[in-house]
Structure formats: C-alpha cells, structure tokens
Amino acid sequence: MDSHRLLKIGLFGFGCVGQGLYDILSREEALPFKVERICVKDPTKLRPLPTESFTYDWHQVLQDDSLDILVEAISDANEAYTIVAEALRRGKKVVTANKKLVAYHLPELLALQQEFGGVLLYEAAVAGGIPIIRTVEEYFSNEPLERVHGILNGSSNYILSQIFKLQKGYAEALKEAQDKGFAELDPWLDVAGADARHKLCILAAHAFGRTIAPEELAFFGIDYLSDADVEYAKQSDSVIKMVASAHLTADGELVPVVLPSLVDASDDLFVVEQEFNGVVVQGTYSGPQLFKGRGAGGHPTGAAVLSDIVSISNGYSYGYKKLNKTTNAPALALDFELEVYLRSSEPELVAALGLTNLQNVQRDNDTFSVLGTVTLGNLIKNQDHIRKAGAYIMALSSDFVGAPARKVKVQEQVS
Ligand code: HSE
Numbered sequence: 059m060d061s062h063r064l065l066k067i068g069l070f071g072f073g074c075v076g077q078g079l080y081d082i083l084s085r086e087e088a089l090p091f092k093v094e095r096i097c098v099k100d101p102t103k104l105r106p107l108p109t110e111s112f113t114y115d116w117h118q119v120l121q122d123d124s125l126d127i128l129v130e131a132i133s134d135a136n137e138a139y140t141i142v143a144e145a146l147r148r149g150k151k152v153v154t155a156n157k158k159l160v161a162y163h164l165p166e167l168l169a170l171q172q173e174f175g176g177v178l179l180y181e182a183a184v185a186g187g188i189p190i191i192r193t194v195e196e197y198f199s200n201e202p203l204e205r206v207h208g209i210l211n212g213s214s215n216y217i218l219s220q221i222f223k224l225q226k227g228y229a230e231a232l233k234e235a236q237d238k239g240f241a242e243l244d245p246w247l248d249v250a251g252a253d254a255r256h257k258l259c260i261l262a263a264h265a266f267g268r269t270i271a272p273e274e275l276a277f278f279g280i281d282y283l284s285d286a287d288v289e290y291a292k293q294s295d296s297v298i299k300m301v302a303s304a305h306l307t308a309d310g311e312l313v314p315v316v317l318p319s320l321v322d323a324s325d326d327l328f329v330v331e332q333e334f335n336g337v338v339v340q341g342t343y344s345g346p347q348l349f350k351g352r353g354a355g356g357h358p359t360g361a362a363v364l365s366d367i368v369s370i371s372n373g374y375s376y377g378y379k380k381l382n383k384t385t386n387a388p389a390l391a392l393d394f395e396l397e398v399y400l401r402s403s404e405p406e407l408v409a410a411l412g413l414t415n416l417q418n419v420q421r422d423n424d425t426f427s428v429l430g431t432v433t434l435g436n437l438i439k440n441q442d443h444i445r446k447a448g449a450y451i452m453a454l455s456s457d458f459v460g461a462p463a464r465k466v467k468v469q470e471q472v473s
Contacts, residue, residue: 076360101114138158143170146178147170147174149174152178157257177374182366185349185353187357190349198339201341202342207301207340208302208335208337213249214300215353219332232249239356259314267387276441277316277317301318301321301456318450320455327456333353393435399419403425413431
C-alpha cells in the first residue's frame with residue numbers, strides 16, 4: 059500500500075469497539091486512516107452519528123474495492139464469520155475484535171488466507187488493550203513457553219473486584235459492568251467463563267502451536283458464586299479471580315482450563331483489579347512476566363484495533379511460527395490433577411468427578427462444600443453436569459496444584 063495517501067476503512071458494527079475506534083481516529087487527525095463506510099444491521103437503532111453515516115448492506119461494503127482495510131466489530135460471531143470469510147475470499151486485509159469467531163474458526167481462517175492471499179489480524183480479541191498476541195507471536199516466537207495464564211475477562215474481574223473490595227452484590231456489580239460497556243451483549247459469556255475460554259483458545263494456538271477447539275476446553279465461571287464461597291476465600295486470606303491458563307506438563311502435554319481460583323497476595327494476578335486483564339507469559343529461559351492493562355472498554359479495545367490497522371497497512375501478518383513449526387502439537391494432559399473447592403447440592407457430583415483426597419469444608423441444609431483432587435479429563439467430561447447442577451467450582455491456587463497451608467487451616471475449621 060502507498061503509505062502517503064489516506065487509507066480508507068470499511069467498518070462493520072458500531073457498538074463499543076467500533077465507536078471506540080471511530081473516536082480515536084476522529085481525535086488523532088494526523089493518522090492516515092479514514093473510516094469511509096460504517097455498516098450496521100438495525101436501521102431503526104438510535105446512534106451517535108447521523109443516519110447518512112451508515113450503510114446497511116454488508117455485501118456492498120465487501121464489494122467496494124476502494125476500501126483498503128475492513129474492520130469487523132460486530133458481536134454476532136456467526137454473522138462475523140460470514141463477513142470475514144467472504145472478505146478473505148476476496149483477498150482483503152481484515153482486522154477483527156471477535157474472539158468467538160477466531161476461537162471457533164481459526165483453522166478455516168488460516169486456510170482462507172493461504173488460498174486467497176488476504177490477511178487477518180485480531181489483537182483486540184484477546185485481553186483488550188494488552189498487545190499479547192503479537193508479543194507471544196513475535197517476541198516469544200523462538201523461546202519455548204511453559205505457561206501462559208491470566209485474567210482474560212474484564213467484566214468478571216470487575217465484578218469480583220467490586221465484591222471483594224467494595225462488598226457489593228453480584229447483581230449490582232454485573233449491572234455496572236454492563237453499563238460501563240465491558241460486558242458482552244449476552245453477559246453469560248463473561249460470567250460463565252465462555253469468553254475467557256475463547257480467548258485462551260487463541261492464545262494457546264500462538265503460544266504452544268496447538269489449535270484447541272472451544273469444546274475441548276473445560277470452562278467454569280462465577281455465575282454460581284455464593285456468599286459462602288466469598289467468605290471461604292476471605293478466610294483463606296485470598297480473593298477469587300477467574301483464571302484462564304494453559305501450561306505444559308513435564309511430559310509435554312497441555313493443560314488448558316478456565317477456572318475461578320483463589321489468589322493470595324503472593325500471586326502475580328492479585329494486583330489485577332477492576333476491568334483490567336493480566337497475562338503471565340512464562341518462557342523456559344526468560345521466566346514469568348506479567349502484562350497488565352485494560353481488558354475491556356471502547357478505547358482500549360479500539361486502540362488494539364488501530365494497532366492492527368497500522369500493522370496490516372505496513373504489510374504485517376502473523377507467521378504462526380509455533381503452529382507451523384510444531385510437527386507434534388501437544389496432546390491434552392487428561393490425567394493432570396487439580397486441587398479444587400466444590401460447592402453443590404448434588405452429592406453424586408463428587409463421585410462423577412472422581413474427587414479424591416476429599417476434605418469437608420461446610421454443610422448447610424442441602425448444600426455442601428468440599429476440597430478434593432480432580433483430573434482435567436474428569437473436569438472436561440463433567441463440565442455440563444457441573445453447570446446444570448448450579449454448582450460452584452474453583453481451584454485452590456492459580457497454578458491449580460494445591461495450597462497446603464490453606465488446607466490445614468480448613469481442616470481445623472471443619473473439625
Ligand atoms: N466482555 C469482554 C470482557 C470484552 O469483559 O473482557 C472484551 O473482550
């Protein structure tokens with residue numbers, strides 16, 4: 059592309075991310091980018107720009123060869139896939155913020171780029187304003203990674219911060235996260251851990267050269283969090299964070315999971331509050347490094363989209379170095395054992411999960427809580443059962459392998 063002329067952007071979607079990008083470009087007048095067309099779905103919806111600023115037919119925008127870069131920022135992942143796939147078939151340069159789209163379709167999106175010569179970047183899809191994809195993809199392209207873990211959902215982190223720091227209720231905190239534009243249109247994705255799961259799938263592909271289908275990955279959230287669980291965390295001198303993690307075992311197998319976890323003051327993630335995200339990248343030689351920044355919101359996410367726009371206009375594309383290099387992508391470590399806390403009213407869940415090393419924490423009418431050890435395989439297999447039972451499960455520490463000091467403390471309480 060000729061870098062001296064104004065590059066024209068076709069923008070799909072004008073929600074939080076689209077407006078964030080538009081606002082940044084309006085303020086940064088020196089940038090050589092212009093939003094030429096904005097395509098939205100609903101002509102009746104009240105929007106912050108005059109009606110004539112919008113177009114409603116996405117085919118027309120895709121057919122407009124005067125546009126240099128297409129930005130996809132709509133929330134419906136299926137529609138987003140239709141648009142992005144068609145754009146790539148036309149060999150376009152495309153930037154997306156849609157994590158669900160990338161998590162579910164990464165292999166097809168790669169194939170389309172190879173076949174038709176288009177390019178897709180998606181920095182904004184993982185951890186909002188933190189430049190984590192390109193850091194893992196470029197900076198760590200040659201160093202083997204042992205672990206990538208962190209807080210990848212700003213809304214649930216915001217809710218947990220409000221609960222632990224300001225003693226607010228869950229519903230009130232969720233409403234605030236929605237009002238501030240952090241939450242998904244369907245906030246279940248945030249609080250149930252599904253959004254973090256999508257982001258972890260993407261991150262793991264770049265970090266470990268293994269594409270993980272979302273269905274392969276166990277995810278649990280804070281949607282069934284109760285006062286008793288919060289109290290248990292406080293008694294353990296900890297807070298709760300929703301941790302998305304992928305690490306390699308000593309045998310070279312991968313443990314990917316999204317699981318609320320107890321986090322104490324010694325944990326890198328303890329300082330990640332409100333809508334911030336934090337990602338710890340642990341290189342074999344460089345050791346752990348924490349990347350912290352705003353994980354949600356129009357401006358941080360819009361800034362990540364802008365960075366992709368600049369990169370794509372300079373000819374950058376992901377090399378997928380680990381994905382292309384890996385002849386033996388790591389298998390999932392189904393036997394890996396995690397130390398967990400489980401609260402439920404279904405005693406059969408304990409047997410279904412094959413929980414070992416059981417310790418009682420509390421029994422209250424029909425509800426009980428226990429500590430125990432569970433394998434990753436059993437977590438994956440029983441995840442729907444756990445959700446249907448309305449049970450709450452969390453790890454005892456963010457590395458999943460136990461918190462001995464806390465267990466002693468609990469034994470004393472239970473006796
Ligand atoms: N709903 C998402 C979050 C937005 O809260 O993290 C950013 O992906």
